Amino acid sequence: MTDIAPPRVAIIGVWLESNRQAPVAYEQDFKDFYQLEGAAILERSREANPSIMGEAAAFVKTMDATGPWEPVPILLAGCHPHGPIDGALMDKYLAICRKGLAEAGPLDAVYVANHGAMIATDRDDPDGELIALAREIAGPKARVVVTLDLHGNISERMVEQCDLIVGYRTNPHVDYVERGEEAALALRLMLAGLADPKSAFIRLPLTPASVNLLTASGPYGEMIDYGTRRRAELAGDILNVSLFGGFVFSDSEKNGVAIVVTARRDVARAQMLAREIAELGWNNHARFRKKLTPLSDAVQLALKSNRPPVIYSDSGDNPGGGGTGRTTELLSALVWAGAENVLIGSFFDPPLAKMAHEAGVGARIRACFNSHAGLPCDAPFEVDAEVVGLHHGTIVGRLGYAQGRTMHLGPSAALRIGGVTAIVISDRMQTADPMFFEMFGLDIGKAATVVVKSRGHFRSGFIPWFPPQNVYEVDTEGLTSPVLERRQWQRIPRPSYPLDEDVSWTPPEW
Ligand SMILES: [Zn+2]
Known part of the structure; x- marks a missing residue:
């Protein structure tokens, strides 16, 4: 007799990317994004435009679509990129998961929806825990x-x-849904007895900044393309190839480009391919470094007429990597230089957004950007501005990384300061989707210069206007500055390239 009971699959997850120097993530920070228990996890996952991470929602939808299953939803928490998670909060999440898993009875599987670059205030591997x-x-x-x-x-x-x-x-991340689908389909294979996965893992002494981890081109993209091609050649032997560029700003012992290859059954196949990819990556390690555009060059270019429109990444202050989202270095430089026809977004500044809402469209206000500055690189900037747009801030992303995702930016405003129009929002999110400007009726196609607080994900959202040659990564200060030598590192295993020049690596002897 065959057991026809549907598989019982528990769902847990704590999604956080931790920048060691950014503020600690507490429970309210998770609640501001999502903290769901029980049936609410399934309800939110099954929405048409979920506001939770796309891979978790896609996992649930794909399990729904591929046969009977009995979901056991326990905890799904997610926080915008932040500092370390409060150790006591991590303990609380672990306790909720422990209780939920223990009380669930026999389980066929557990799905874990994490980011993977989380550190806690008191330990460095809460994902592993x-x-x-x-x-x-x-x-x-x-x-x-x-x-x-x-x-x-x-x-x-x-x-x-x-x-x-x-x-x-993909980086920019535009494959959340595919990866959630892939995880669910692989689980179905395992549950049907068609795969008994074995993984091989290699970590390289390579800790590049995220600007060197694009996938459309460059050494990291070449590693991913190689893995994809070899997986196809090894027809059916390899279940998955995942290459982790890592998040250098976590500054942990786990840092380093990581290759994880999972074979359907035969670990030797996984080891062979992991080693091939690691060797390819290491042979190219000197290419994991990039020169940024100096601020003064960016300002000069902004002042130039008869040039194609350009987009600047405020690379030092990417909220998507734990940046404060309110440094004013680029804003003040462009305003002082008298740059014209500039759109700049988005400043995470709830008091300023509130002030604009109270004043109303058409009002002139004395705007103080970043009045609560807390970091040395984080100066306030006070200036006269006209309120030219107001919005409640709930939008659905329309292109690239945030496409189809509901985002709650909170009360938002567009302020005109001479030739510069600046967007102010009330939740700390990177400007990676055109809706950040379009919600005010602003036309990106008519701007001469667009500035975004985003490190890389804006590329997929702004590609219709800005091909790669018109994208500039500007060297600005902040918690996500890609100029790694400016920072004191505590925990990354050394030597590691590009923090150190003299680094060697030898493949594992399996
Ligand atoms: Zn990422």
Whole structure:
């Protein structure tokens, strides 16, 4: 007699990318994005335009679409990129998951929806802890499947304690849905007895800034393309190839470009391919470095007429990497220089947004950007401005990384300061979608210069106006400055390129 009971699959996840120098993430910070327990996880996942991470929603929808299953939703929490998670909060999340998994009864699988670059105030591998907890409670026979951001920093424990890790493959991230689908389909294969995954893991002494981890071109993209091609050539032997560029700003012992290859059954196949990819990456390690555009050059270019429109990344202050989202270095430089026809977004400044809403459209206000400056590189900027647009801030992303996702930016305003129009929002999010400007009726196609507080994801949202040759990564100060030598590193294993020049690596002897 065959057992026809639908598979019982628990769902847990704590999604956070931690920048060690950014403020600690507390429970309210998660609640501001999402903190869901029980049935609410399924409800939110099944929405047409979910506001939770796309891979978790896609996992649920794909399980729904591919046969019967009995979901056991326990905890799904997510926070915008921040500092370390408060250690006591992580303990609380682990306790919720422990209780939920223990009370669930026999489980066939656990799905873990994490980012992978989380650190806690009191320890460095909470992602590994959560995965190990899933394995411990669900038991050795249950399948544990994990989705992670390609900026995850991978520990040995994370790989050893699960059956499969599926990482994003595109940067800018436009493949959340595909990766959630892939995780669910791979789980179906395992549950049907068609795969018994074995993984190989290599970490390189390579810790590049995220500007060197684009996937459309460059050495990281070449590693991913190679893995994809070889996986196809090895027809059916390889279940997944995930290459983690890592998140250098976590500054942890887990940092380093990581290769995780999962074979359908034969670990030797996984090891062979992991080694090939690691060698390709290491042979190219000197290319994981990039020169940024100096601020003065960016200002000069903005003042030039008869040139194609350009977009500037305020690379030092990317809220998507834990940046404060309100440094004023580029804004003040462009205003003082008298630049014309500039759109600049988006300043995370709730008091300023509130002031604009109270004043109303057409009012002139004395705007103080970043009045609550807390960092040395983080100066306030006070200037006369006209309120030219107001919005409630709930939008649905329309292009690239945020396409189809509901975002709650809170009360938002457009302020005109001479030739510069600046966007102010009340939730700390990177400007990676045209809706950040379009919600005010602003036409990106008519701007001479657009400035965004985003490191790389804006590329997919602004590609209709700005091909790669018109994109400039400007060297600005802040918590996400790609100029790594300016920062004091505490925990990254040294030597590591490009923090150190003299670095060697030899492949593992398996
Ligand atoms: Zn990422």
